Amino acid sequence: EDKVVQSPLSLVVHEGDTVTLNCSYEVTNFRSLLWYKQEKKAPTFLFMLTSSGIEKKSGRLSSILDKKELFSILNITATQTGDSAVYLCAVDYTGTASKLTFGTGTRLQVTL
Amino acid sequence: NAGVTQTPKFQVLKTGQSMTLQCAQDMNHNSMYWYRQDPGMGLRLIYYSASEGTTDKGEVPNGYNVSRLNKREFSLRLESAAPSQTSVYFCASSVTHPTRLSYNEQFFGPGTRLTVL
Numbered sequence: 419e420d421k422v423v424q425s426p427l428s429l430v431v432h433e434g435d436t437v438t439l440n441c442s443y444e445v446t447n448f449r450s451l452l453w454y455k456q457e458k459k460a461p462t463f464l465f466m467l468t469s470s471g472i473e474k475k476s477g478r479l480s481s482i483l484d485k486k487e488l489f490s491i492l493n494i495t496a497t498q499t500g501d502s503a504v505y506l507c508a509v510d511y512t513g514t515a516s517k518l519t520f521g522t523g524t525r526l527q528v529t530l
Numbered sequence: 531n532a533g534v535t536q537t538p539k540f541q542v543l544k545t546g547q548s549m550t551l552q553c554a555q556d557m558n559h560n561s562m563y564w565y566r567q568d569p570g571m572g573l574r575l576i577y578y579s580a581s582e583g584t585t586d587k588g589e590v591p592n593g594y595n596v597s598r599l600n601k602r603e604f605s606l607r608l609e610s611a612a613p614s615q616t617s618v619y620f621c622a623s624s625v626t627h628p629t630r631l632s633y634n635e636q637f638f639g640p641g642t643r644l645t646v647l
Contacts, residue, residue, distance in 0.1 A: 422572075450634065460534075460620060460638035461573070506572065516561060516624045516634035517588070520572040 420445040424507050424521035431528055435497050439524045441507030442489040451483055451490050452518065454506040461506055464492070497528045531556050534639035536621050542645045543611045551606040551642050553621030561626040562604035563588075563636065564596060566617040573620065579604055580626065611646045618643050 421444045431437055443451065450468045454461035465474045467483035467490060474481050478497075483490045494501055504525050508518040534555045543549055555562065560581045565573040575588030579598040593615060595607045604623075608615060622636040 452635065460640050463635050463637070466635060508573075510634060516626045516636060517563075517575060517578060518573075518636060519589075520565075520574070522570060522572040 420509070420511065420519045422507055422509050422519050422521035424505075424524050426524060427522070428525040429527070431497055431526070433497060433499060433528055433530055435528075436493065436495045437497060437526060439492040439494075439505050439507075439526070440489065441491070441521055443507075443509045443519075444488065445509045445511045445519060447511045448485070448509060449516075450510045452508045452510065453481055453490075453492050454508065456504045456506055456523070457502075464505075494526075497526075499528050499530065502526060502528045533557065534621055534623055534637050536619075536639040536642050538642060539640065540643050542647065543608075544647050545612060547611050548607070548609050549611065550608075551619055551621075551644075552603070553605065553639060554603045555621075555623040555637070555639075556602065557623060557637065558601070559623035559625050559637075560601075561624045562598065563622040563624075564594075564604070564606045565620045565622065566590065566615075567620060567641075568617050576606065576619075611644075613646045616644060616646045 425440045453464040465481045470485040478495045481492045504523040506523045507521045537552045563578040564576040567573045577596040579585045582601045619642045621639040624636045
């Protein structure tokens with residue numbers, strides 16, 4: 419059975435801290451891994467990772483994939499209160515459509 | 531462009547009632563999806579449509595039906611609602627290219643919060 423596991427389930431940090439969110443997966447016919455940010459509405463896309471060892475960066479956020487060990491991390495440096503959200507990891511596996519299996523998410527709260 | 535739109539935003543049903551959730555996208559995407567999101571469960575795929583004219587079951591299809599009306603629209607129907615179908619429902623769409631994986635990002639609608647009493 420395909421599985422995506424995220425850790426921690428939740429964490430609270432102070433503004434300015436650096437956080438690392440984890441995502442491990444077991445899926446057949448892996449195609450790519452995606453990170454989404456969800457505030458009180460629809461998930462919004464952050465990154466798509468397809469190759470091991472290549473870091474994707476966007477401002478203070480970065481992510482990397484390890485296809486041998488079957489995991490990915492999402493780093494957020496110098497956190498801000500606006501980073502407070504649920505971060506979702508999803509894995510796309512091959513087929514006629516881009517079918518995603520999601521993890522349960524990590525709830526991040528950034529306090530002043 | 532509006533992206534992915536969903537109607538209604540909120541709905542309360544009684545057990546046994548039926549209803550249809552509507553979804554439309556204006557991005558000319560091939561594929562469309564319906565997910566449900568429950569507390570502590572993440573998003574789970576209900577049904578998807580790889581292309582116009584095709585639909586397939588996802589992880590949790592029981593109690594639902596779908597129609598891909600045309601390339602833009604994909605509806606989800608609850609024939610006889612049950613309290614276990616209380617959830618937030620998201621529609622999504624994607625281009626879906628077999629080799630250009632960067633095209634396969636899914637774009638989500640704002641969601642429908644459904645309560646079944």
